[in-house]
Amino acid sequence: MTDSIVTGFRETGFAVVTGLVAGAVLDEFRAEASRLVRRFTDGGYRSGDYWSFEAPDTGEPVLYRIHNLEKQGSSVITGLFVEGTFHHLAGTILGKPVRSTVAAMIVKTPGLAAAVPWHRDRTFVSPHTVCNLSLFVDDSNVDNGCLEMVPRSHLLANDADVTRTHQRGPVHLVTARAGDVVVHDVRTVHGSRPNRTGAYRRSIVIEFASVDAVLPREEG
Ligand code: NI
Numbered sequence: 440m441t442d443s444i445v446t447g448f449r450e451t452g453f454a455v456v457t458g459l460v461a462g463a464v465l466d467e468f469r470a471e472a473s474r475l476v477r478r479f480t481d482g483g484y485r486s487g488d489y490w491s492f493e494a495p496d497t498g499e500p501v502l503y504r505i506h507n508l509e510k511q512g513s514s515v516i517t518g519l520f521v522e523g524t525f526h527h528l529a530g531t532i533l534g535k536p537v538r539s540t541v542a543a544m545i546v547k548t549p550g551l552a553a554a555v556p557w558h559r560d561r562t563f564v565s566p567h568t569v570c571n572l573s574l575f576v577d578d579s580n581v582d583n584g585c586l587e588m589v590p591r592s593h594l595l596a597n598d599a600d601v602t603r604t605h606q607r608g609p610v611h612l613v614t615a616r617a618g619d620v621v622v623h624d625v626r627t628v629h630g631s632r633p634n635r636t637g638a639y640r641r642s643i644v645i646e647f648a649s650v651d652a653v654l655p656r657e658e659g
Contacts, residue, residue: 444622448532449567452593452627453586453613456528456620460574465618469576471513472641475505476546494551501551508542508643516542520645525572525620529647532570532622540654541646545573547584547634554584554632557605560625560646561654562597568652569625573642575615583640584631586613586621593624604628 447454460468478484479491479502488511490504505511509520519525520542529537546552561569579585588611592604605628615621623629625646634640648654 445532445534448570448622448624451588451590451611452566453588453590453611453621453623453629454532455613455615456622457616458618459524459528459620460618465576467515468574468643469617471515472544472576472643475508475511475513475544476502476639476641492553501548501553502546503548503552504546505544508544509539516643519574519643525574525645526647528620528622529570529572533567533647533649535568535649535651537647538650539645540569540648541644543644545642545644547631547640549634549637549639552584552634552640555630557601557628557630559592559601559628562626563655564625564648564652566593566624566626569646569648569654571623571625571644571646573615573621573623573644575617575619575621575640575642577638577640577642578617579613579615579640579642581612581614581632583634583636583638585615585640586623586629586631587611588613588623589628592628593626595626595628599628601628605630 444454488506491500
């Protein structure tokens with residue numbers, strides 16, 4: 440990892456670490472992502488951790504988030520949450536010892552995923568103390584609803600108007616390849632558009648906080 444990633448994160452509120460996961464390890468995460476999604480789509484599994492909405496046309500449930508991802512019976516994903524590469528990366532980026540706090544899978548179902556409205560994950564934490572690491576297991580681009588960020592918005596006041604901030608822009612389209620990790624400060628204003636393709640766009644997201652950060656509430 441280079442200094443430019445740390446500098447970019449601090450200055451703009453986000454950065455992309457390319458090719459962090461590759462080869463057989465990436466294949467394993469992809470397989471686990473598929474398995475967990477199929478539990479819902481094919482197996483009919485339902486739980487309070489599997490967040491869905493009803494498709495406007497058919498009323499069918501559309502999965503969009505698997506919450507408490509580290510508790511869903513995947514040893515490789517639980518391992519990623521507990522220790523290792525991501526902790527090291529988050530610690531380097533925040534410049535402090537870190538702990539993992541939340542894990543989820545974001546699922547953009549082919550042709551059905553809605554846009555994610557512009558938002559900030561958290562505001563009542565200081566800039567550069569809490570970040571989200573998103574491991575993309577599929578390529579993410581404009582067509583399938585890549586992350587979109589407003590640079591430097593992590594430095595805005597806690598009560599900054601999110602709508603006006605993204606309308607004023609600039610908006611940066613954060614595309615990623617499978618195996619890339621997108622890092623963003625939880626204060627950064629971001630959103631994403633619908634998935635208009637025929638393939639899933641999935642990411643494994645883990646939030647990291649510096650060990651001395653106090654998190655007033657848990658959200659994602
Ligand atoms: Ni978010």
